[in-house]
Amino acid sequence: MTLTSQLRASAAALTLFTLLLGGAYPAITTIGLQTLSPAAAGGNLVTGGNGEIVGSRLLGQTFTAPRYLWGRPSATGSSPYDASASSGSNLGVNNPTLIDAVKARVAALKAADPGNTASVPVDLVTASASGLDPDISPAAADYQVGRIAKARGLDEAQVRTAIASATSGRTLGLFGDPRVNVLAANMALDKLGQ
Template sequence: MTMLRPAILLFILLSLMTGGLYPLVTTALGQWWFKDQANGSLILQNGESRGSRLIGQNFSDAGYFQGRPSATAESPYNPMASGGSNLAGSNPELDKAVSERISALRAANPQANPTVPVELVTASASGLDYSLTPAAVAWQIPRVATARGLTTDQVSKLVAEHTQKPLVSFIGMPVINIVELNMALDALRKN
């Protein structure tokens, strides 16, 4: 019994530390240092949650910029089923899906360059990407401008305003948050 007592006390102590104290400290620090991220990076509009800045949404209307394809289960951009298609580059199903996406994008964007940016036809590993490179967004500008009755210069200016550049250029590349850009397009229409 004398050998068992220290083991039980150590078990209780470590359980309290790792199961209680550690989660409380990390939650408190997360709320203190990264409040927005810890609470889901929600986009609030008129007091109503419109989505998250870190999770893509399915935009299919011609007047909206479209993000990367989503391979999540049941429905596109399903945050409860994050994951890629797991199709290998040599899989004929992937070739077929990419070809269909290219055909659909070319049909929806007849005035754009025939070379479709790769990120518009391939799903990411998470299936929830919220951003695109400026090149992939620029490829869609003519379609969005025409559908909204705006000039390409007006839409290009809005895209430039929403381009997020990395703090140090060699650490990353510029990206554009598609959800925020589409919300800015809606706000532009209301003004």
């Protein structure tokens, strides 16, 4: 085989695979996913009552007002829940920085609800590996019910019902743990008024 024929074969293979893997495959998978699951393909965006996008079911947001359910702390640095800075803190359990951060978060939760004597669930004071978690455990949500009910002037049963509407069980009944989507729960709470 001559050098010219080798170059021609290489150029043809490069062109073919560029068209297949750089054009046809992404187009087919995009169209297929948008057809089979348009919400997931679009990022699971959530719209508010006025049709405006308020977030995604897949990314956490910062809620700090006492009337809202608070999510897991974000480990994305100075801008919480910044997907471009997603990463864990990589601090070990004996690291003084992590210990101080957890103590400060516990103190903030206790200050926001001084009458609550329950143990603070771990997911309210530690960030996840991605730092973007949109969900908390049912125990973490339940820990906050009293504060939210008091801030909104609601019965705790009403708050629990709103939280239950945003609670999912294990995936396929087997995988993961039950979880509460913080954005969905807060939207359900806002529908109650107050």
